[in-house]
Amino acid sequence: MIVKKIKEIIKNENYQAIFLAGHENEAVLKNIRYVSGFTGTSGYVFIGADFGYFISDFRYRDQAKNQVTDLDFIEIDTTIFDVINDLIKKHNVKLTAFDKKLFYSEYEKFDEELDSELVPLDNIIEKLRISKNENEIKLLQEACNITDRAFSHILDFIKPGMTEKQVERELKDYMLNEGADGAWDSFIVASGPRGAMPHGIASDKVIETGELVTLDIGCVYKGYTSDMTRTIAVGEVSDKLKEIYEVVKTAQQKGLDAAKAGITGKELDAVCRDYISSKGYKEQFKHGTGHGIGLDVHEAPYVSVRNENPLEEGACVSIEPGIYITGLGGVRIEDDIILTRNGCIVLNNSPKDLIKI
Template sequence: MNGLTRLQAFLRSNAYDGVLLLSPTNLNYFAGFSGTTAVAFVTPVQAYIFTDSRYTEQAKEQCEGYTVIQYSTTVWDSLRQVVDEEGISLKTCVFEGDYVPVDTYTAIAGKLDGTSFASAKLAALRAVKREDELGLMRRAAEIADEAFAVLLTQLRPGMTENEARIILEKEMLVRGSSEPSFATIVASGKRSCMPHGVASDKVIEEGDFVTFDFGAVYKGYHSDITRTIVMGNASDLQKKLYDIVLTAQKKGVAAVKPGLTGKALDAICRDSIAEAGYGSYFEHGTGHGVGLDIHEQPVASPRSDSVLEPGMVVTIEPGVYIPGEIGLRIEDSVIVTNEGCEILTKTPKELIELDV
C-alpha cells in the first residue's frame, strides 16, 4: 500500500473529510514530494498539491495521483478555490498538530470557515515500512557501518572528538549519505556520562571510553547506531559496565517479536540493568522508531503503548551513565519480522579495546 492509498484509507476509517500536509517528511511519504515549498490536501477520493512556480514541474514528476496546482496569491486562497469549485464537503479536516504553527492554523481556519479541525498523529501511518523503504534503510545502515570501520583504523589518542566526527561524517558522505542522521555524538572520558554529548573539542585520551552515536541518511531514510569503545586497555570498571549494558541490549534484541509492546521491550532492558545494581543510572527510553525521521513510531519506553508489528524498525539502546564519571551505550536498529527481528546495524558489539 503506497502512502496516498494508506492516507485515504485512514481518512475513510475515521470519517474525516480531508487532511492537510505541510511537513517535509509527510509530503515526502504521502505525496513523494522532495522540494521545500508545498501543501498537500487529500480527501478520501481526491488529492491535490499546491506549490509555487519553482516546484510545479517537479511536483508533476514526483506526486503520482495528485493534481498539481500552482498558486499565485496564497496557498490558502487556492485551497479555498478548489474546495468551492470541486464542491468538496469539508466538515472535518485534520492536520499535523505537532508541526503546524499557530499563525498557520489561524490562516487555514480563516479561509475554511465552517470546517472543524483536529490534530492527527500521522507518524503512526509510517511506522510499518514497505519493502522498498527497508531496502533503503539497509543501505543507510551499511554506510554507517562501513564509515565506522574506517574511523577505527584512524582513531588515535590526542585526536579531538570533533576530528573523529569529521572523519566519520566524511566517510558516510563519500559512500552516499546525504547528511548525518542527527548531530553526531562523540563523548569521551568523563563526557561519556552524557547520553547526548555531541562531539566537542575535548581531546580523546588513552584509557577513555568513547561513545559514538551516529547515522547516515540514504535517499531520505535514516540509520542509527551506537558503539562504545576503549582507547587502549579497558579497566575493570569499564569491562563490568560494558558487560552489564551489552547483556541488557542483547536481551532486548532477542525479545523483539510481533505483539511485544514498547513498554515490555523497555522493561526487559531496564530490569536487566537494575538486577546488576545500576538501574538508577539508566534514565532514558530503550528505543524509538527510525525512518524518514530519526525519531518515529514505535517507541520503547516505560510509558509506551506501541505494539510491534512486522515491518517496523526500532532501536534498542540501553545505557549506563554515572554523572561526572563514566558512561556508555550500545545501540542496534532492527526490523521486526514474523520470526523475531533482522538486525540492520552489523558492526560487532563485543568490547573493542583499540590499540594505541
C-alpha cells in the same frame, strides 16, 4: 497505496479532508514526502475520501510531476488560500483536519483565510509510517551500511590527542563520500567522564588513553535515517569500565533476542532494564531502550515503560540500553532492527565485543 489508505481512513472520520501545509516546515514536509513522494521544500497536500491534490508553485512544477503520481497536481497562480478555498467549495468540505506540526503563525493565517473549519489531525500519518514497506527497508539498510562502514573507518582514525570534534568531522565527511545525503547535525562523541552524558555531543575535549569513547552516529540516505551506537576503548581501560561494558552488551543482546512484532514497547524495554537492574545499575539507566526510526531519527513507536501498545510487524526500532556513571564514564550499544512475526532483522553489522584501539 498510502493515498488510498488515507482516503479509506477519511471515510470513517467526521472531517471531509486532510490538509498538509509544508512550506519550509521540515516536520510537515516529511509527512508530505511519505504521502506523496515529493522531496522539495514547499508543497501542500489536500486529500478527501474521493479526491486528492498536490499543490505547489512553478518552481516545483516539473519536480512534482515527476515525483507525485497518486495526487492531481495544481500549480498556484494566485495564493494557496485561493486554491484551497476553491477545492473546499468544489468538494463541499465543511471540516478540514490539519497537521498539528504546522507552525502556529501559519495555522492562524489558514484559520482566518479558509472557508472550512480547521481541526487538529490525530497522528494518522505517523501511525502509517510505523510499518515499513520493502523499499523503505532497503533504504534503511543502506543508511545502516554506510554507518557501519563509517564506524569501521573511524577505528583506524581515532588517536589519543584528537578532539571529539575532529572525530565527528571525519565521520561526517566519510559518510558523505560513501553516498549519504547528509548526516545528523551533531554526533555524540563522548570520551572519558563525558561518556556519562547520554547526549554528550562532540566537544573540544581531547581523547585520552585509558578512556572509553561512545560514538552515537547516523546518516540520511534518500530521506531515511540510521542510528547506531558503539563504545570503544582507547588503550587499556579499568576493570569497572570493562564490567559495565559487558553488562550493557548482554542487555542489548537480550533485547535483540526478545524483539518481535506483538511484544509491547514496555515489555521489550523491561527485558533490557531488568537485566541491568539485576546487575546493580538500575539508577544508571534512565532513558528508554529504543525508538522508531524512518524519515525521522526519532519517531514512533517507542521502546519504553510508557508504551503499552504492541509493536507492529515491519516497524524499525532501535535497541540501545546504556549505563552512565558520573565521574567515570558510560557505555551504550545500539542497533537498528526490523520487527518480524518471529523475531527481528538486525540492520547493523558492526562488532559489539569491546574494541581496543
